[in-house]
Amino acid sequence: MALQYTHWTLDQDDQDLAWLTLDVADSRTNILSLSVLDEFRQILERFEEHTPAGIAIVSGKSRGFIAGADIKEFTEITRVQQALEKIYLGHSIMDQLDHLFCPTVAVINGFCLGGGLELALCCDYRVALDDPGVRFSFPEIKLGIHPGYGGTVRALRHLNPLTAMDLMLTGRSIDARRANKIGLVDHVVPERQLRSAARRLLLNRPPVHRVPRMAKLLNSRPARLVLASQIRRRVSRKALLEHYPAPHAMIRHWAEHYGDEEKMLQYEASSVAELSVTKTAKNLVRTFMLSKKLKGLASREPAPVRHVHVIGAGVMGADIAAWCVHRGLTVTLQDIRMESLARAKKRAWQYFRRRLKHRLLVRNAMDRFIPDMQGSGLGKADVVIEAVFEDRNIKQDLLASIEPKLRKDALLATNTSSIEIEKLCDALAEPARLVGIHFFNPVTRMPLIEVVNGVQTRREVLQQAIDFSRQIDKLPLPVRSMPGFLVNRILTPYMVEAGLLREAGIPAGEIDLAAVRFGMPMGPLELADTIGLDIGLHVAESLDLAYGFGIPESFRSMVEAGKLGRKSGQGFYKWKRGKKVSPIRKPSPKHSESIQNRLVSRIANEAVACLREEIVPDRDSLDAGIVFGTGFAPFRGGVMQYIDSRGAADLLATLGSLQKQFGDRFRPDPGWHELIAEAG
Amino acid sequence: MTQPAIYIIDGSRSPFLKAQGRPGPFQASDLAVVSAQPLLMRQPFAPDALDEVIVGSVSPGVDEANIARVIALRLGCGHRMPAWTVQRNCASGMQAIDSACTSLLLGKSELVLAGGTEAMSHTPVLYNHHMVNWLGELGRARSPWQKVRALARLRPGFFVPVIGLKKGLNDPVVGLSMGQTAENLVHRFRIPRTRMDHYAVQSHQRLLHAQENGYLDEVVTIYDHQGTYYDHDNGARPDSSVEKLAKLAPVFDRKFGNVTAGNSAQITDGAAWVILASESAVEQHDLSPAGRIVATAWAALDPAQMGLGPVHATASLLASQDLEPADIDYWEINEAFAGQVLACTAACQSEEYCRNELGMDHALGEIPHECLNVDGGAISIGHPVGASGTRIVHHLLKVLQRNQARLGVATLCIGGGQGGAVLVENLQ
DSSP states (O other), rough: OOEEEESSEEEEEESSSSEEEEOOOTOOSSSBHHHHHHHHHHHHHHHHHHOOOOEEEEEEESSSOOOOHHHHHHHHHHHHHHHHHHHHHHHHHHHHHHOOOOOEEEEOOOETTHHHHHHHHSSEEEESSSSTTOOEEOGGGTTTSSSOHHHHHHHHHHSOOOHHHHHHHHHHEEEEEHHTTHHHEEEEOGGGGGGHHHHHHHHHOOOOOOOOOHGGGGGSHHHHHHHHHHHHHHHHHSTHHHHTTHHHHHHHHHHHTTTTHHHHHHHHHHHHHHTTTTHHHHHHHHHHHHHHHTTTOSSOOOOOOOEEEEEOOOOHHHHHHHHHHTTTOOEEEESSOOOHHHHHHHHHHHHHHHOOHHHHHHHHHHHHHHEOOOOGGTTTSSEEEEEOSOOHHHHHHHHHHHHGGTTTTTTEEEEEEESHHHHHHHOOGGGGEEEEEOOSSTTTTEEEEEEOOTTTHHHHHHHHHHHHHHHHOOOEEEEEEETTTTTHHHHHHHHHHHHHHHOOOTTTHHHHHHHHHHHSSSOOHHHHHHHHHHHHHHHHHHHHHHHEEEEEOOHHHHHHHOOHHHHHHHSSEEEEEEEEEEOOOOOOOOTTHHHHHHHHHHHHHHHHHHHHHTTSSHHHHHHHHHHHHOOOOGTTTTTHHHHHHHHHHHHHHHHHHHHHHGGGGGOOOOOHHHHHHHHO | OOOOOOEEEEEEEOOOOOOOSSSOSOOHHHHHHHHHHHHHHTSSOOOGGGGGGEEEEOOOOOOTTTHHHHHHTTTTTTOOOEEEEEOBBBBHHHHHHHHHHHHTTTTTSSEEEEEEEEEEGGEEEEEOHHHHHHHHHHOOOOSHHHHHHHHHHHGOOOOOOEEHHHHHHTTTOOOOHHHHHHHHHHHHHHOOHHHHHHHHHHHHHHHHHHTTTOOOBBOOOOEOOTEEEEOOOOOOOOOHHHHHHSSSOBBBTTTTTBBSSSBBBBOOEEEEEEEOOHHHHHHHTTOOEEEEEEEEEEEOOOGGGGGHHHHHHHHHHHHHTTTTGGGGGGGOOOOOOOOHHHHHHHHHHHHHHHHHHOOOOOOOOOOGGGSSSSTTHHHHHOOOOTTTTHHHHHHHHHHHHTTTTOOEEEEEEEEEEEEEEEEEOOOO
């Protein structure tokens, strides 16, 4: 006997167990939208009248339990009261589930995120499929809030508080085995045992998992106060209170309210309601929506890529290869030097060991990572990516020499970071097939790919490149082929300015601190050290030719002196084994504001220029590029969003006065007037 | 009736890496996978177009049961690729080729990847049977008192390990080590120590010469996980000389013997491959055959004389094709021991031996030294037992091509008293 709702199906079996299946209509994933919750409440009310022997909540989607709340509904919230109503509704449903008189189990067969995890935590038990696709996380913090459907209460009810706080503060996701280890799920089983494990739990009713005895001590009031201040200090290093209020609210929540669940629920609701209307939350949600927009550029069902051939086993090529292998592809990596291939293989192995852990998974990945000195993979690959030294002639010769060997339908891409596609495709018999696929360093961490659209690039080729980017789980941003494209073009003047500030005698630490306080993930000079000054200089020189950004004298002299940054041990900082070791003295934030002004003005000015030249089609794309390509303060929602919030006129005035003081590198772009006119 | 042709399309092998007294960087399946990847990558067909994968391996790792299937899956041949492992001791890699030939001849397969792999440095070290018994007893002990009593029965002698490699190189029936069977041959054909040492030195020189001239282009570069690459056989000793070898003590008959580590094959890790195809596969995939396998032959003899296996196998191989040694352009006789190779050539020329042991009315004939193992052999290259059989067949074809010659014989002796031989024809 089955009871059919729009999103839910209820089956009662002969042991009086209720199997409640969620299969959200017209959606590829299960999300907790209002209509889903509404039906759920009806079903729960039914259970209160006729309580079955046990309830199992199952997903009807093949891959995924519940992905969380409906973000679209979230964006519609503008007032605290509105948010509160929504949260209370969620609270009451979750409470109902939590307080049912029969045992309940969540059967988790895929991602279990945010609201989905909160729902699972209301159940007495959780069983999970033993599969790498099963992920648990509280991603709320990335949207500027914290769990709001009772998750803060129930996570702390079941888990070691340090683990729970770590999950909620970082938004990191964990797999089923890890979840089992920390007590988040009771059993991790293969597909064939998923249902019988759930049934066994409902019928046998073993004790429900609670915070382990030792960990309980951590929840005592004095321990909480000490730990909270430590956690706060660590969080502040990445997320300043004034930029990201949510983690700080979360810490306070635990430290001050733990112990009384009623009070905690109250506080959770009001805290999330307040957070959800902050600028930070709005901007973070916008950032999230931007990423969805980029994801949406891919075709519905593109032909899957299986084999990628990468030419050039430098750090970039090697990392692209490792990343593609990690995403399940087979990669042949070509280089003329065996040493480079050997290094690349070692690097890949270290990466896989860290990420995949299990011996057989690492071995399978390594078996798909094939050094290929002879270039035998060229004629077989679905995608060929050129990642050799950033030099027009070298790249041209290489592209011309490989073209005849490629499959007719293979995608031919160059990973150039600044050279226009038009200047590289001359040498090809079929120039229309060349497209740019620009990865960012470090490839394994940066989510963006600039898909560079040459004037000559065929439409289908561009789409193929976008689809490939999505297949390897990157965000594709189509950009026009102009020197530096979008991201490097905007970053370069910013780094040049940092170099000029340094030449003016301001300590590197102070410059970087100002940038970090603005919200950049890393200061510009530390970034230069990390990229390598030689590579940075090379890009700066080529962009200087195109746009006249200028090049600080110190860049050249440092490169000549062999001070290349992290890799040589000395750059703007001293480095030891990949770690920054100087300066020891804490930099002073005294001049932060004026430094920020100079750095940010150049970013903003160049962004306006890019928009005017239509490097990207619209402001959203520009912001997406700058946030995902540089890590530009996500809580500010991107450069254009920042210009909007500060006021274009104000920034224009700032540029004007900086131009008077420092010269024409601050000359406002003509695009500003259009921008102001639009705003006005 | 002419039998259908069996074509050798292409081949590759890993560098042969000398065992350094501890497990090397690659397991047997690792060696096989990394050396086959470049080979398969340069073929016009996809790995799943193969019909089967056959691998010879004497002692695969304990986690490599049916190592051929492990390798096939790791190579991306797909879930549907049949794969099986053959073991004929030192000729396992040759057996893989022979088994592939059988499949092709019977029409069961059209395209086969055949090879051999051995990581001798990974051969397990085992507990002796005292220790195993004791562990069993301990496992059965239930009460604390029984446990204490079981523990008390532990003796230091239980910790003496069984070296798997040593056991493997000992004849399980007559009880002689392989080196001792070589001593038998040296004694029988009165081969002096200096001739053996001289032969060994030449093996090194020939390998070095071949390396310098790029004759070993079937060797592919392989990469471990620690950032090191291996692009050549590392067993060659440029400084080897008869004087130096003369100083080495015998290792098998320790007091009065002649066979030393210097004039024996090296303990080595390696893998070798060939792709064999039928006429129809050649047409279907537009392949250009490098050569063909004309015939194979196997023979057996007294295990204590196992080193003479090549003489018996070759005699039967040549007889089957109505050929004489003079018709053969180049030879590969696997260098298990310098004395053993020299004994084989001596036996071929000995009327007495051929009459008594082979039932022939004349000597088989001469195998000229300048046509034998021209690019070195197992003494310098090493002898990963599962892989050598494939290596010599494929390399022989390379030698024939380089010298624009037509026919060659690759043959090896097999521990336990057998010999295997393959007749190869160059088609280019």
